[in-house]
Amino acid sequence: MARFIFITGGVVSSLGKGLCSAALGALLQARGFKVRLRKLDPYLNVDPGTMSPTQHGEVYVTDDGAETDLDLGHYERFTGVPGRKSDNVTTGQIYSKVIARxxxxxxxxxxxxVIPHVTDAIKEFVLGDIDDEDFIVCEIGGTxxxxxxxxFLExxxxxGNELGRERALFIHLTLLxxxxxxxxxxxxxxQHSVKELQSVGIRPEVLVCRTEQPIDEGERRKIALFCNLRPEAVIQALDVDSIYAVPRAxxxxxxxxxxxxHFGLDVKEPDLxxxxxxxxxxxxxxxxxxxxxxxxxxxxxDSYKSLAEALTHGGIANNVKVKINWLDSEIFEEDxxxxxxxxxxxILVPGGFGERGSEGKIKAAGFARERQVPYFGICFGMQMAVIEAARSLAGFPGAGSSEFGTPKDPIVGLLTEWTRGNRVERRDNDSELGGTMRLGAYSxxxxxxxRVLDIYGEREITERHRHxxxxxxxxxxxxERSGLxxxxxxxxxxLPEIVELADHPWFIGVQFHPELKSKPFDPHPLFTAFIKAAVEQSRLM
Known part of the structure; x- marks a missing residue:
């Protein structure tokens, strides 16, 4: 019988509820439990797929094609448990479901x-699609x-009442x-945050306090007294130098x-x-x-959260620190x-949408090709590398993408039909933007x-797409006659999935998003190989 842990946040946003949930999941795993992590997002969008990355951060894609909150990336990176569509729900999805009914x-x-119909739909989500997990950790977005x-709080x-204390626990993350x-x-x-939570009928049994300075025993007792907790249930959460130090901390x-x-479990200490x-x-x-x-x-x-972490993982695999220079592609359109x-x-050119900055990405790909610098193009970054090769090597000076208009040579075009399992998916220019891309895992x-066969070590692979x-x-x-x-x-x-230049130290473009499957304890092979090539490049400079 699954136990449920609900994690709420107060005072300010961006305190790290996602990391707290992920780290707790990893700790429970290390104690021998099977876990699943979920995110309840209060915004009205059906999913984050149509949100600007500069407002909401990256869109994390699951194997089954869900566009989800970036916190699901934290969950996967810390636990290795693949996320599913049923692990992220929004107000938009809940209300759509209720109205359809x-x-x-x-x-x-x-x-x-709202009560009982909307709250019942939320409870259905929380309790649904559960296998044999011991713990379901549910993070509630916002404050x-x-x-x-x-x-969602209701x-x-x-x-909490229906499951009983033996199957439900409330953790509140706050700021000191x-x-x-x-x-x-x-x-x-x-104190005010906990009081606000209590006013809606929820009494947190554990309080996680983000702080820059250690909490002394007097302050701990004061917090416990005013928040109706045992002092041991007031957990200090100091800043750490690496997010991967959070489970130990x-x-x-x-x-x-x-x-x-809380759950009366007498189990072994976690193996960390x-x-x-x-x-x-x-x-x-x-x-x-x-x-x-x-x-x-x-x-x-945060628009490139999984990418940044995957580069770190590549560094871990090669035992080097990866310093990232974040460069706006538009600057490369200047002399x-x-x-x-x-x-x-x-040089890494990541995914993206729209014409803005595209010529700068093409120039970056050209620089990497001409200067023999390791190049990794992901999704849009692969497309721009192919356009650069078409213009510079294959004799198509008018090469471009139909995403930006009607080029003379549409090297990149709208994907109108593809196969998913036994089903043919079709789209056109009039299709809605939300959820209509090629999404999820494909072979x-x-x-x-x-080179990629050497890197993966197997002939058939599965990777996640969003394009x-x-x-x-x-x-x-x-x-291919030109060398690509x-x-x-x-x-x-x-459908082209990967391109590479044979006469180059390391030049690979992929249509999928390998960063979504990379983990600190299991770095993605492409990022491992890319950072290894960068290490070799550093020795030549």
Whole structure:
């Protein structure tokens, strides 16, 4: 019988509920439990797929094709448990479901209300699609007091009563601000946050306090007294130098111990050897490489959260520190700006949408090709590399993408039909933007003798996609004559998945998003190989 842990947040956003949930999941795993992590998002969008990355951060894609919150990436990286569509729900999805039921007459003429109909739909989500997990960790997005989050808080309050104390636990994450001029931590914001939570009927049994300074015993007792907790249930969460040090830090503060105590579980101490090894490699690298990431959403680094972590994982695999130079692709459309790439050991052009900055990405790919600098193009980054090769090597000066208009040679075009399992998916220019891309895990067949076959070590791979445009297979022959090898194709041979340059130290473009499957304890092979090539490049400079 699954136990449920509900994690809420207060005072301010971005305190790290996602990391707290992921780290707790990892700790419970290390104690021998099977876990699943879920995110309840209060915003009205159906999913984050149509949100600007500079507002919401990256869109994380699951194997089954869900566009989800970036916190699901944290969950996977810390636990290795693949996320599913059923692990992220939004207010938009809940209300869409309720309204659809009302239109069908499922409510038998009843007046449809937030309570019980909306809250029942939320509870269905929380309790649904569960296998044999021991723990379901549910993070509630936003902060206590947000009007959008009230139905979710009411739903988990009801679940707390229905499941009982033996199957439900409430954890509240809050902030203890340090006032430098006064030289002390302030507990009042936390007290007010807990009071706000209690006003909707939820009493947190564990309080996780983010803080820059250690909490002394007097302050701990004061917080416990005012928040109706045992002092041991007030967990200090100091800043750490690596997110992968969070599981160890939380364990030493007693978070997982309190969870086990609440549920009356007498189990072994967690084995954190893997996490200690990861942190040791992060803290004590043998060297450093610099990777230039040429993107269009660099004003908010969370736009590339999984990418940044995957590069770190590649560094862990090679025992080096990866320094990332975030470069706005638009600057490369100016004369002389290419000098920003002179000192990097590798160039990565990530995914993206729209024409803005595309010519800068093409120039970055050209620089990498001409200067023999390791190049890694992901999704849009692969498409721009193919356009650059078509213009510079294959004799198509008018090469471009139909995403931006009507080029003379549409090297990249709208993907209108593809196969998913036994079903043919079709789209056109009039299709809705949300959820209409090629999404989720698809197979790819690697070419014999290719670099990527050596990297993966197996001929058929599966990777996650999120794109609406595709390299035009009709230009394959001309491009391959120019030296650009199509080294990975869809099983039917119709969709280009991977390209590479044979006469280059390391030049690979992929249509999928390998960063979504990389983990600190299991770095993705492409990122491992890319950072290895960057290490070799650093020795030549």
């Amino acid at each position: 009302e239109r069908r007459g499922d409510y038998l003429g009843a007046t449809v209300q 206590v007091g947000d009007i959008e989050g009230l139905p 739903a988990i309050r009801q679940l 601000p340090y006032i430098k001029t006064a030289g002390e931590l302030k507990t009042k914001p936390t 939380y364990h030493e503060e007693g978070l997982d111990t309190e969870v086990c105590r 050897t893997v996490w200690d090894g990861v942190v040791e490699r992060v803290r004590q690298p043998d060297g450093e490489v610099t990777i230039g990431v040429v993107g269009k959403y660099t004003s908010l680094i 002389g700006a290419i000098q920003h790439l002179e000192d990097v050991h590798g 790819c067949i690697l070419r014999d003798g290719s 609406r445009y595709e390299v035009n297979i009709n230009y394959r022959e001309a491009l 090898t199509f080294s990975g194709l869809s099983p039917d041979g119709e």
